[in-house]
Amino acid sequence: MTDREENEVAALCSDRRYEAAYALLVRAQTPPLFRLAVRMGLDSDDAQDVLQDAFINIWRALPHFRGDAKFSTWTYRIVANEALAALRKQQKRRLWTVRASDAPEAVATSASNDVYFQADEALALLHRAQAQLPEKQRLVFQLRYFDEMPYSEIAAITGTSEGGLKANYHHAVQKIRAMVQTIKPNPADDLLNAENE
Amino acid sequence: MKHDGIHLNEATLERLQNRLSDLPQRERRRVRVRRLVTVCSxxxxxxxxxxxxxxxxxxxxxxxxxxxxxxTTNLELMESLETRSWDSNAEELGALLTDEELNQLSLVKTSES
Structure with missing residues (x-):
C-alpha cells in the first residue's frame, strides 16, 4: 500500500466515509494479504475464507481505528492472526487423520501443490523448509524475507519486540538452512546466503 | 517484495475482491435481520x-x-345453582327459550315454587 493510499484512507476515515475507505483497503490490500495467507500454508479456499473473516473484522473495527499504526500494518496483523487461527484449526483436524510427526510435511506440501505455485527447485525447497517452522516463526520469516518489511513493522504485526524478532528471524534462517541441507544440499542455501549478505 | 513463486489467478483475485467489497452491505443486512429477530422475539x-x-x-x-x-355435595350444589346463578341468568335464559321450554325445566319449576 503506497503512502498516498494510506493518506487517502486516513482522510476518508476522518470524514467518516468508512465505506469508501474500506473499498480502497480491499483494492490495495487484497493481493498482498491473499499472498501472505497462501504462503502461510493455507490452500486457496481456506485463504479466501481467512480474508473474508479478516475483512469483516476490518469493516467492523474501521470506525474505531486509532491510527497507532499504518492501515497496511493493521490489516496484515488482522489477517496474520486469522491465518494462524485457521492453521491451528487445520492442525487439530489433521491430528485425527495423520500422526503428529507427519503434520509439518502435510503443511509443506499444501503450498507446493497449490495451483498458484510456480517456482524453480530452489524456491520450492525453501518453501518446503520454511513450512516446517513453528507458525509464528514462519510468519516472521515470511514478512521479513518475502515482504521485506522493516522489523518495526513486523513488531507491530506480531506484537513482539524488535530484539525478539531479530533473534527469531536469525533462528528461523538457521533452521531453514539446516533443513535444506538435510533434504538436499542445493541452491536454496544460496538464496539465504544472498539474503544475509 | 521478493519473488515467492506464488502466482495469483487474476479471475480468482477479482472474484475475491468483489466478495470482500460486498461485505459492508451484507453486514448491514445481517444487522437489520438481527435487529428484527430481536424485536420479534x-x-x-x-x-x-x-x-x-x-x-x-x-x-x-x-x-x-x-x-x-x-x-360441596350435589344437593348443596343444586341449591347454590338455584339461588345464585340461575336467578341471575333466568332473564337471559328466558329470552332464549320459549315459555313451553321454560315450563318443562324442572329447575325453573323449583325456583318458581
Missing part, C-alpha cells in the same frame, strides 16, 4: 409473559372454585 416473550401473568392471576380463583366443588 422480545414481542413474543412479552406476549408469553402477559399470558402467564393472566393465568397466574386467575389460578387462585380456579383452584378455589375447584376446592369448593370438591367439598
Amino acid at each position: 422480545t414481542a413474543a416473550a412479552a406476549v408469553v409473559l402477559l399470558v402467564w401473568l393472566r393465568l397466574e392471576s386467575t389460578a387462585p380463583a380456579i383452584l378455589q372454585a375447584e376446592a369448593w366443588l370438591h367439598q
Whole structure:
C-alpha cells in the first residue's frame, strides 16, 4: 500500500466515509494479504475464507481505528492472526487423520501443490523448509524475507519486540538452512546466503 | 517484495475482491435481520409473559372454585345453582327459550315454587 493510499484512507476515515475507505483497503490490500495467507500454508479456499473473516473484522473495527499504526500494518496483523487461527484449526483436524510427526510435511506440501505455485527447485525447497517452522516463526520469516518489511513493522504485526524478532528471524534462517541441507544440499542455501549478505 | 513463486489467478483475485467489497452491505443486512429477530422475539416473550401473568392471576380463583366443588355435595350444589346463578341468568335464559321450554325445566319449576 503506497503512502498516498494510506493518506487517502486516513482522510476518508476522518470524514467518516468508512465505506469508501474500506473499498480502497480491499483494492490495495487484497493481493498482498491473499499472498501472505497462501504462503502461510493455507490452500486457496481456506485463504479466501481467512480474508473474508479478516475483512469483516476490518469493516467492523474501521470506525474505531486509532491510527497507532499504518492501515497496511493493521490489516496484515488482522489477517496474520486469522491465518494462524485457521492453521491451528487445520492442525487439530489433521491430528485425527495423520500422526503428529507427519503434520509439518502435510503443511509443506499444501503450498507446493497449490495451483498458484510456480517456482524453480530452489524456491520450492525453501518453501518446503520454511513450512516446517513453528507458525509464528514462519510468519516472521515470511514478512521479513518475502515482504521485506522493516522489523518495526513486523513488531507491530506480531506484537513482539524488535530484539525478539531479530533473534527469531536469525533462528528461523538457521533452521531453514539446516533443513535444506538435510533434504538436499542445493541452491536454496544460496538464496539465504544472498539474503544475509 | 521478493519473488515467492506464488502466482495469483487474476479471475480468482477479482472474484475475491468483489466478495470482500460486498461485505459492508451484507453486514448491514445481517444487522437489520438481527435487529428484527430481536424485536420479534422480545414481542413474543412479552406476549408469553402477559399470558402467564393472566393465568397466574386467575389460578387462585380456579383452584378455589375447584376446592369448593370438591367439598360441596350435589344437593348443596343444586341449591347454590338455584339461588345464585340461575336467578341471575333466568332473564337471559328466558329470552332464549320459549315459555313451553321454560315450563318443562324442572329447575325453573323449583325456583318458581
